[in-house]
Amino acid sequence: MTLSGSVIDGQPPNQTTPTGPVPGPRRGRRRKWTLDRISFFIVFLGLPLALFLIFVINPFIQAGYYSLTNWSGFSPEQEFVGLQNFIDLAQDPRFTNAVGNSVVLGLVVPFVTLTIALIFAILITIGGAGRGQIRGVKGAGFYRVVSLFPYVIPGIAIGLIWRLILDPSSGLVNGVLTGLGLDQFESFAWLGNVTTAMPASIFVIVWGFVGFYMLLFIAAIKGIPAEIYEAARLDGAGRARMSWSITLPLIRDNVQTAYIYIGIMALDAYVYMQALNPQGGPDSSTLVMSQQLFRTAFAESKFGYASAMGVVIALVTLVFAALVFTVNRLAGGKDEGGAS
Amino acid sequence: MSATTTRPQTRKVVPAKGDRPVAVASHGALVLWCVLVIAPMLWTLLSSFKTSGEIFASPFGLPAEWSFTNYANAWVDSGLGDAFINTVIVVGTALVLVMLLGSMCAYVLGRFEFFGRRAIYYLMLAGLTFPVFLAIVPLFFVLQNLGLLGTLPGLIVTYVSFALPFTVFFLYSFFRGLPVEISEAAAIDGAGEWRTFFQVMLPMARPGMASVAIFNFLGLWNQFLLPVALNTDRDNWVLAQVLASFISSAGYAVDFGAMFAAAVVTIVPVLVAYIVFQRQLQGSVSQGTMK
Numbered sequence: 001m002t003l004s005g006s007v008i009d010g011q012p013p014n015q016t017t018p019t020g021p022v023p024g025p026r027r028g029r030r031r032k033w034t035l036d037r038i039s040f041f042i043v044f045l046g047l048p049l050a051l052f053l054i055f056v057i058n059p060f061i062q063a064g065y066y067s068l069t070n071w072s073g074f075s076p077e078q079e080f081v082g083l084q085n086f087i088d089l090a091q092d093p094r095f096t097n098a099v100g101n102s103v104v105l106g107l108v109v110p111f112v113t114l115t116i117a118l119i120f121a122i123l124i125t126i127g128g129a130g131r132g133q134i135r136g137v138k139g140a141g142f143y144r145v146v147s148l149f150p151y152v153i154p155g156i157a158i159g160l161i162w163r164l165i166l167d168p169s170s171g172l173v174n175g176v177l178t179g180l181g182l183d184q185f186e187s188f189a190w191l192g193n194v195t196t197a198m199p200a201s202i203f204v205i206v207w208g209f210v211g212f213y214m215l216l217f218i219a220a221i222k223g224i225p226a227e228i229y230e231a232a233r234l235d236g237a238g239r240a241r242m243s244w245s246i247t248l249p250l251i252r253d254n255v256q257t258a259y260i261y262i263g264i265m266a267l268d269a270y271v272y273m274q275a276l277n278p279q280g281g282p283d284s285s286t287l288v289m290s291q292q293l294f295r296t297a298f299a300e301s302k303f304g305y306a307s308a309m310g311v312v313i314a315l316v317t318l319v320f321a322a323l324v325f326t327v328n329r330l331a332g333g334k335d336e337g338g339a340s
Numbered sequence: 341m342s343a344t345t346t347r348p349q350t351r352k353v354v355p356a357k358g359d360r361p362v363a364v365a366s367h368g369a370l371v372l373w374c375v376l377v378i379a380p381m382l383w384t385l386l387s388s389f390k391t392s393g394e395i396f397a398s399p400f401g402l403p404a405e406w407s408f409t410n411y412a413n414a415w416v417d418s419g420l421g422d423a424f425i426n427t428v429i430v431v432g433t434a435l436v437l438v439m440l441l442g443s444m445c446a447y448v449l450g451r452f453e454f455f456g457r458r459a460i461y462y463l464m465l466a467g468l469t470f471p472v473f474l475a476i477v478p479l480f481f482v483l484q485n486l487g488l489l490g491t492l493p494g495l496i497v498t499y500v501s502f503a504l505p506f507t508v509f510f511l512y513s514f515f516r517g518l519p520v521e522i523s524e525a526a527a528i529d530g531a532g533e534w535r536t537f538f539q540v541m542l543p544m545a546r547p548g549m550a551s552v553a554i555f556n557f558l559g560l561w562n563q564f565l566l567p568v569a570l571n572t573d574r575d576n577w578v579l580a581q582v583l584a585s586f587i588s589s590a591g592y593a594v595d596f597g598a599m600f601a602a603a604v605v606t607i608v609p610v611l612v613a614y615i616v617f618q619r620q621l622q623g624s625v626s627q628g629t630m631k
Contacts, residue, residue, distance in 0.1 A: 044537070045445060059474075
């Protein structure tokens with residue numbers, strides 16, 4: 001994703017994508033091309049569009065071309081090599097390992113984050129008293145505000161803090177664990193062990209994102225009419241039943257959008273992985289695609305090869321999004337079939 | 341869990357059956373989560389006042405004296421001060437520009453009918469969804485060819501361009517929602533297109549502008565990949581790069597106290613902005629999803 005702020009598109013894309021620009025309130029306008037009108041269009045549309053085309057769209061297109069060359073950057077000559085870069089990538093053990101690690105992140109991070117976020121969102125919205133008005137637990141506002149703290153902290157700072165917390169000798173985690181009498185954790189390197197480096201990194205990313213998705217789900221659940229819950233409660237449904245049979249189906253589209261957003265983030269994960277283990281971790285066990293791309297481009301100056309990696313990242317992202325859509329549609333189709 | 345032990349009580353309590361254990365379990369989970377969120381932040385703040393010796397001695401101990409030595413060291417020796425100023429300049433300028441250009445573009449796309457409008461809309465959508473990593477290599481050379489690589493204006497213009505799609509999307513629906521009668525009234529009163537926008541439409545879009553501005557502020561302040569790849573001149577470094585350099589040189593040679601102080605300095609502005617504007621932030625998320 002471009003900016004971490006851009007995740008929160010006010011309108012989730014699943015609502016805008018299929019319809020496109022919707023015809024809005026508009027009436028016939030006189031087409032008189034005065035100086036005022038011409039200058040208005042040039043500045044209002046031309047200026048932003050020019051920036052966008054030069055600095056966003058143009059590089060995207062160029063990347064596609066570079067990926068088919070063996071360009072090494074600072075030399076002017078670049079040979080067209082067709083799909084050779086992609087063939088090399090498939091046989092590059094470092095990159096395939098990185099793809100594997102990214103896929104692990106793409107599968108685990110969204111599932112864990114969204115599950116936790118959903119549970120907390122349900123507690124905060126409908127987890128309260130079992131009688132009277134449907135409401136969340138007491139102090140819901142406080143929990144909500146605190147939960148979003150990690151989301152506003154820069155990713156690099158999150159990585160740095162957790163790196164210090166997980167520090168083998170002076171970190172908080174080992175301090176607490178040895179304080180509890182678990183002496184085997186004295187100077188245990190969480191980020192330096194093949195078995196714990198990846199889970200620890202996943203934990204840090206989840207820590208950073210739960211709050212935001214929780215907020216998203218809270219908003220979605222609040223959009224469900226209270227009558228539906230009240231009717232379900234009269235029919236004897238408990239909280240678990242209401243969550244499973246009402247909340248979940250009704251916010252399915254929000255979950256899908258969230259899944260795609262966080263999936264894109266997890267497939268990138270550059271800032272977190274770079275902060276926690278800049279070298280890719282023990283035995284490259286936390287090296288991800290984006291890190292390998294950055295190194296190939298800016299440390300080894302293999303720009304054609306790095307662009308091919310960029311194309312692979314984009315493709316993996318698209319496949320991921322398509323998968324989420326398909327799974328949601330298949331699950332949804334079953335539900336509708338059962339209802340009819 | 342303790343939930344089961346409280347069960348017998350629930351029989352006599354007036355609220356519905358099972359309320360007590362559920363409440364205990366819910367609060368237990370949420371409190372645990374909040375501790376997990378707050379403890380690392382507090383610990384970082386605390387450690388930023390400790391000397392390196394104290395940091396290595398014990399992760400729990402309080403600093404012997406509350407001095408700002410680490411902050412002073414980080415501010416000067418590690419270039420945190422310069423980076424802070426650079427960040428403020430870059431984020432501030434980019435924020436103003438992206439709000440201005442984004443609202444102008446959204447206004448035209450949202451309220452005028454012309455050839456290619458749909459194409460531009462979908463292009464923006466593509467810019468929002470494609471991973472930046474695909475663009476980063478060519479972008480490096482685009483900036484180099486323009487002589488903007490490693491300069492603050494170069495970073496600003498990149499920030500603006502990459503924050504544009506999100507800004508336009510959010511404000512697009514906002515401008516669409518404003519009634520036509522108002523711009524017509526302005527036209528009848530003799531206002532040109534420029535005046536209609538700046539004096540009539542823009543002020544009406546203030547609530548939407550406010551929430552987009554907050555999100556953009558957080559997003560730009562937290563930006564990492566763009567500066568690390570494109571802002572190569574050390575004098576122009578932003579905060580994220582200082583933190584990254586602490587990490588990449590992390591051995592025992594690093595001033596740990598300064599590292600904690602740098603993290604605090606990076607976090608405080610966004611955290612303050614969030615706490616001040618959190619109502620708007622939460623509101624805008626619900627606004628978007630409830631449609």
